[in-house]
Amino acid sequence: MAKKPSKPAGERPSARRRIFDTAADLFYRKGIRAVGVETIAAGADSTKMGLYRSFPSKDELVAEWLRDHDIRFWQQWDKMANRHPEDPRKQLNAAFRLLAKHVADPRARGCAMANAAVEITEKDHPAREVIETHKAKLRARLAELCVGSGARQPQLLADHLFLLMEGAQVAAITLGVRGPARSVAPAAEALIEAHLSRQRS
Amino acid sequence: MAKKPSKPAGERPSARRRIFDTAADLFYRKGIRAVGVETIAAGADSTKMGLYRSFPSKDELVAEWLRDHDIRFWQQWDKMANRHPEDPRKQLNAAFRLLAKHVADPRARGCAMANAAVEITEKDHPAREVIETHKAKLRARLAELCVGSGARQPQLLADHLFLLMEGAQVAAITLGVRGPARSVAPAAEALIEAHLSRQRS
DNA sequence: CCGGTATGATACCGATCGGTATCATAGCAC
DNA sequence: GTGCTATGATACCGATCGGTATCATACCGG
Numbered sequence: 220m221a222k223k224p225s226k227p228a229g230e231r232p233s234a235r236r237r238i239f240d241t242a243a244d245l246f247y248r249k250g251i252r253a254v255g256v257e258t259i260a261a262g263a264d265s266t267k268m269g270l271y272r273s274f275p276s277k278d279e280l281v282a283e284w285l286r287d288h289d290i291r292f293w294q295q296w297d298k299m300a301n302r303h304p305e306d307p308r309k310q311l312n313a314a315f316r317l318l319a320k321h322v323a324d325p326r327a328r329g330c331a332m333a334n335a336a337v338e339i340t341e342k343d344h345p346a347r348e349v350i351e352t353h354k355a356k357l358r359a360r361l362a363e364l365c366v367g368s369g370a371r372q373p374q375l376l377a378d379h380l381f382l383l384m385e386g387a388q389v390a391a392i393t394l395g396v397r398g399p400a401r402s403v404a405p406a407a408e409a410l411i412e413a414h415l416s417r418q419r420s
Numbered sequence: 421m422a423k424k425p426s427k428p429a430g431e432r433p434s435a436r437r438r439i440f441d442t443a444a445d446l447f448y449r450k451g452i453r454a455v456g457v458e459t460i461a462a463g464a465d466s467t468k469m470g471l472y473r474s475f476p477s478k479d480e481l482v483a484e485w486l487r488d489h490d491i492r493f494w495q496q497w498d499k500m501a502n503r504h505p506e507d508p509r510k511q512l513n514a515a516f517r518l519l520a521k522h523v524a525d526p527r528a529r530g531c532a533m534a535n536a537a538v539e540i541t542e543k544d545h546p547a548r549e550v551i552e553t554h555k556a557k558l559r560a561r562l563a564e565l566c567v568g569s570g571a572r573q574p575q576l577l578a579d580h581l582f583l584l585m586e587g588a589q590v591a592a593i594t595l596g597v598r599g600p601a602r603s604v605a606p607a608a609e610a611l612i613e614a615h616l617s618r619q620r621s
Numbered sequence: 622c623c624g625g626t627a628t629g630a631t632a633c634c635g636a637t638c639g640g641t642a643t644c645a646t647a648g649c650a651c
Numbered sequence: 652g653t654g655c656t657a658t659g660a661t662a663c664c665g666a667t668c669g670g671t672a673t674c675a676t677a678c679c680g681g
Binding site: 456457477 | 637638639640641642
């Protein structure tokens with residue numbers, strides 16, 4: 220209903236942007252396979268043809284979406300890290316507070332990357348490497364912070380924290396925001412302290 | 421090719437069984453939405469009509485599959501628990517060793533329930549309540565064991581362990597069996613000990 | 622005014638989706 | 652035998668899938 224006559228504020232974004240944003244929203248909320256290109260185009264006040272003028276295929280659109288998600292994710296991460304320079308321990312803490320905040324959002328439906336990994340089983344899908352690279356980088360970054368925090372077995376601690384992060388996201392889907400996902404920050408804190416204070420894993 | 425003339429060992433299972441088993445396998449390996457009823461029927465050496473004679477709809481078949489999964493899951497759990505009667509601490513340990521074993525299987529593609537929760541976004545889908553009930557029960561059972569183990573904040577510890585379990589399953593999908601999923605058992609051990617020995621969470 | 626660029630509209634393609642109707646046959650119980 | 656049950660085979664349904672071709676229009680810089 221807000222198409223041609225009403226242009227309340229600023230320029231109308233390009234068809235590409237509208238389509239991309241609509242796709243991102245629908246993919247996350249409804250799932251990748253559950254959303255057809257026609258639905259995306261209609262939701263963006265465009266047409267299927269408009270979609271295929273900006274993206275070579277639905278699979279590529281999916282991959283593009285996840286690439287964008289990856290970029291935004293690390294932007295947030297770096298912003299957070301920059302608030303605690305030279306203090307990896309605090310960065311770890313802040314990362315989990317950030318995750319806790321995201322997971323507490325009632326609109327949350329888990330991690331877009333992990334969800335995509337569940338839905339996409341074709342091993343040649345262009346999104347696969349985006350997902351794997353993203354998660355590998357997350358693992359590595361956690362390990363960095365664990366090293367900096369002086370953990371005795373930093374890679375091990377990093378993997379434990381990684382499991383908590385992934386678990387919180389999926390728990391938010393199955394048991395909601397008031398479920399176990401709520402406890403992810405204290406869980407991380409307990410794990411970190413255990414690793415820092417004791418000598419044996 | 422092994423239909424009428426060859427009957428190598430025992431009776432041929434009923435069409436229902438063959439269809440159900442094929443569906444279970446395909447749903448888990450390829451995903452629910454990625455598998456059509458025709459594909460299932462063909463894989464079971466039956467036909468689409470044969471499928472609809474045994475199951476009212478694909479959605480019901482999915483729900484049935486998850487109900488079966490739930491039953492088998494708790495059978496395994498109880499068997500494990502019965503090996504350590506009156507020792508909840510050991511049961512906790514055994515549960516995580518069981519999970520670790522499952523997650524180390526290269527064919528593993530996470531938790532069928534959680535994956536289904538990711539794929540199924542319709543809130544009226546018959547599988548939804550199966551999933552939620554299953555996960556709620558898992559959470560409760562973990563809490564029981566944490567109480568029995570003498571944890572100071574048993575529900576909190578249970579939730580932390582829950583996160584680890586879910587995280588390990590999804591981590592097996594994104595980063596494979598040699599990724600962080602491998603560390604789930606030691607992570608649980610660290611968490612449990614931290615909760616039992618210290619007085620503050 | 623001219624010409625490119627971006628966009629919408631519509632019709633179409635073959636394939637597949639979930640689901641159904643109909644007919645035939647094979648086995649088993651009585 | 653006569654049924655009844657289980658199963659297979661096939662054809663069909665309307666809807667939707669991802670993807671394309673074509674035509675028209677609106678805008679914008681020269």
